Amino acid sequence: MLENPAFPVPHQLDEPDQPEPDASDASDQSGDASQEEHKSVVLHLLQQLKLGMDLTRVVLPTFILERRSLLEMFADFMLHPDCLLRAAEQPDAESRITGVLEWYLTGFHGGRRGAAAKKPYNPLIGETFHCSWRIPSDSGGNSDCLLTYTAEQVSHHPPITAFYMECPQKQVWLNASIYTKSKFMGMSIGVNMIGRLQLHLMQHDEVYNITLPSAYARSILTVPWVELGDKVTISCDKTKYNASVIFHTKPFYGGRLHRVSAEVRNPASSVVCRVSGEWSGQLEFDYPTGPVKGGSSTLLTAAKKRVRPLSQQRAYESRRLWAAVTEALRANDIQRATEEKR
Secondary structure (H helix, E strand, O other): OOOOOOOOOOOOOOOOOOOOOOOOOOOOOOOOOOHHHHHHHHHHHHOOOOOOOEOOOOOOOHHHEEEEEHHHHHHHOOOOHHHHHHHHOOOOHHHHHHHHHHHHHHOHHHHOOOOEOOEEEOOOOOOEEEEEEEEOOOOOOOOOEEEEEEEEEEEOOOOEEEEEEEEHHHOEEEEEEEEEEEEEOOOOEEEEEEEEEEEEEHHHOEEEEEOOOEEEEEOOOOOOEEEEEEEEEEEEOOOOOEEEEEEOOOOOOOOOOOEEEEEEEOOOOOEEEEEEEEOOOEEEEEOOOOOOEEEEHHHOOOOOOEOOOHHHOOOOEHHHHOHHHHHHHHOOOHHHHHHHHO
């Protein structure tokens, strides 16, 4: 894990926001290859795979790539850092863990770009990604809050990503070490995110241990789409509060997409909050002793990442490292993108 937040090179956090690469669009056409040609490539690949096979060492076709590294994708889950800072300022343990749960659930739609499932770049060992978010102060007398994020690929086989985020003004920091293990499931590809996040709220001397759900790319022969599935937990050893979250996969017949449910329990194991809805949209927080709180995660104001321009990045920072591949994919030149990837 990245225990030391120090950057080896000045991060230049106060420069103006830089425009980011366009999000991958589900309507992108992948170069000169038609959808049928892509389907034949996937079919050829499927003939070489077996059910349950680990895909860590399998080279997947370039046209399924989206234009960002896995290191940046984890940063995009931090879509609403203001929610996290509000949770840290709550006066009691129950309000803090429900605030952490709200931050956690409203961030997943930010990790997805477009309706179709695409694969982020597989980071090289030693690759890094740095960004920050500036959160306006809610009081005229206080300066803006600054959150910084750094990620590094610390192992290639197995693929392990470590990342660290901190906000000194609010005494909040988070670190994680995640092993992404992918496997072939017939017409789907599953990705288990093994490991945990540790969120530290230093003002309260609290540490929240958080696990992540598995992700699935479904219908890989037609238009792949993403869903999450798993039971995950958020727990604090000091306060004894915990939350259990279920990401429901869609049944074969009927059912809703992206459904999620959760319960928060106090030290006496009584339920103090229930959550239902979709992680990609509407969520409702139901409190036994209070009103129902609801809203759509897609309507929340997303904080824009601040990233240095390529000319100021080091050679192994994600956007500079993958720049040629990104440029080729944006131009729909799959052959050149494959060559640059190699």
